[in-house]
Amino acid sequence: MNSDRITETAYLQRIVPALLEWYPGHRRDLPWRVHPLPYYVWISEVMLQQTRVETVIPYYRRFLKELPSVGDLACCPPEKLMKLWEGIGYYSRARNLQKAAKVVMEVYGGCMPDTKEELLKLPGIGSYTASAISSIAYGRCEAAVDGNVLRVSTRLLEDSGCIDEPKVKKRWEKIWTAVMRQYQESCPEKGSFPGTFNQAMMEIGATVCVPGGAPACSRCPLSAFCLAHLHEGELLYPVRKTKRPRRVEKRTVLLLTDGGRIALRKRSGKGLLAGMWELPNEEGTLTREEALSYAEKLGLSPLRIRPLPHARHVFTHIEWEMTGWQVLAETLEDLKTCGMEPAGQAAAAAETAADRTGLSVSGAWALASVQQAETQYAIPAAFSAYLKVAGIRPKAMLQRERKESAVPEAGYEGSHGSR
DNA sequence: AAGTCGGGGCT
DNA sequence: AGCCCAGACTT
Numbered sequence: 001m002n003s004d005r006i007t008e009t010a011y012l013q014r015i016v017p018a019l020l021e022w023y024p025g026h027r028r029d030l031p032w033r034v035h036p037l038p039y040y041v042w043i044s045e046v047m048l049q050q051t052r053v054e055t056v057i058p059y060y061r062r063f064l065k066e067l068p069s070v071g072d073l074a075c076c077p078p079e080k081l082m083k084l085w086e087g088i089g090y091y092s093r094a095r096n097l098q099k100a101a102k103v104v105m106e107v108y109g110g111c112m113p114d115t116k117e118e119l120l121k122l123p124g125i126g127s128y129t130a131s132a133i134s135s136i137a138y139g140r141c142e143a144a145v146d147g148n149v150l151r152v153s154t155r156l157l158e159d160s161g162c163i164d165e166p167k168v169k170k171r172w173e174k175i176w177t178a179v180m181r182q183y184q185e186s187c188p189e190k191g192s193f194p195g196t197f198n199q200a201m202m203e204i205g206a207t208v209c210v211p212g213g214a215p216a217c218s219r220c221p222l223s224a225f226c227l228a229h230l231h232e233g234e235l236l237y238p239v240r241k242t243k244r245p246r247r248v249e250k251r252t253v254l255l256l257t258d259g260g261r262i263a264l265r266k267r268s269g270k271g272l273l274a275g276m277w278e279l280p281n282e283e284g285t286l287t288r289e290e291a292l293s294y295a296e297k298l299g300l301s302p303l304r305i306r307p308l309p310h311a312r313h314v315f316t317h318i319e320w321e322m323t324g325w326q327v328l329a330e331t332l333e334d335l336k337t338c339g340m341e342p343a344g345q346a347a348a349a350a351e352t353a354a355d356r357t358g359l360s361v362s363g364a365w366a367l368a369s370v371q372q373a374e375t376q377y378a379i380p381a382a383f384s385a386y387l388k389v390a391g392i393r394p395k396a397m398l399q400r401e402r403k404e405s406a407v408p409e410a411g412y413e414g415s416h417g418s419r
Numbered sequence: 420a421a422g423t424c425g426g427g428g429c430t
Numbered sequence: 431a432g433c434c435c436a437g438a439c440t441t
Contacts, residue, residue: 044436045437046437048437049436050435050437050438051426052427052434053435054427055435087425090438091424092424093437096438125438126438129437129438132436146437147436147437148435149436166420198436205436206435211435212429212430212434244421244422271424272424272425273425313425314425315424316423316425316426380426381425381426381427382425
């Protein structure tokens with residue numbers, strides 16, 4: 001076992017020169033690679049957790065424009081923070097980011113810690129992200145092992161270990177960290193090596209040794225070392241557990257409107273889509289009559305009701321099959337004083353007390369114009385089909401900025417060795 | 420070890 | 431329709 005590891009490390013040591021030679025000519029110019037400051041690397045890495053590079057880029061630009069420093073993040077109003085994260089998913093990432101920013105301000109005087117050990121103590125920073133920050137921003141030899149690196153690694157050595165198992169990931173972290181430290185000893189002059197090494201591995205995983213279909217081995221600088229390629233078995237790796245099926249949930253979404261504004265409801269601070277704004281919705285499939293009486297129960301006096309198209313939204317472990325009703329009422333003001341279910345009332349009151357936002361919120365409800373819904377309320381994509389009916393585009397703000405900053409791609413030169 | 424937590428793009 | 435993505439956290 002132990003001797004195996006020594007053998008693996010010695011074998012993999014040989015790929016380092018090929019990797020480092022390949023990287024400068026093939027790296028993508030990504031915004032967070034221009035000036036790899038700790039804060040920038042941190043934000044980018046958290047956004048990139050389970051999220052594609054192309055998706056992240058506009059979010060990253062806008063986030064740093066609005067919150068250029070750790071201090072700005074630490075004191076950002078939560079509603080604004082969630083709006084900046086709207087549509088990118090896994091919203092606890094944003095909340096943890098702010099929690100960690102407050103710790104960095106209070107404990108570390110506004111300066112990100114530089115060791116993996118210290119970084120790991122911050123909420124939202126796990127093994128991968130801690131290694132990425134300490135290597136890319138601080139030049140420390142910590143292997144950042146993500147899905148890309150695991151795919152490249154298991155193919156390189158025909159490792160049949162299941163990459164869902166923590167022990168497999170830990171094993172590769174140890175192997176690559178050993179490889180990095182040995183190389184660093186032989187070439188101690190290059191301080192940017194750790195960041196370059198990690199990013200080069202991920203770059204190969206993202207652009208060459210790709211999932212879903214055949215990898216581009218003819219373009220791979222590591223193909224000569226790759227056992228899977230040698231045996232034409234690239235597609236056999238990595239091995240993953242089969243995922244269990246999603247739970248299907250039927251929901252009915254209500255688009256309550258007075259012709260000018262719509263009703264939004266704030267979700268619980270815990271669980272799915274925590275703290276986000278939503279269109280009021282109920283489990284199950286409501287008939288026209290049931291939808292009407294629901295609106296009345298909320299204190300409204302419906303004038304008209306019409307069915308909306310069915311819609312589906314797929315989460316990681318749940319699937320919503322939605323049906324919708326649009327209910328027109330003379331006024332929505334009654335929602336503000338009525339319509340709260342007893343169970344949700346205490347929680348909602350506690351939440352509104354907890355984060356003062358300045359928005360027109362009363363209890364867990366808000367009345368929003370199209371303009372306000374697009375610019376002030378963070379609403380998850382799950383409701384986009386029904387928001388569209390009301391003329392609301394959930395990510396309108398992001399699209400706007402995407403156009404404005406379409407041309408000036410940040411990287412020109414001067415960001416070579418990735419530091 | 421298994422479950423929770425989003426959304427989108429590609430096969 | 432299924433897969434996976436620069437994963438982390440809770441139980």
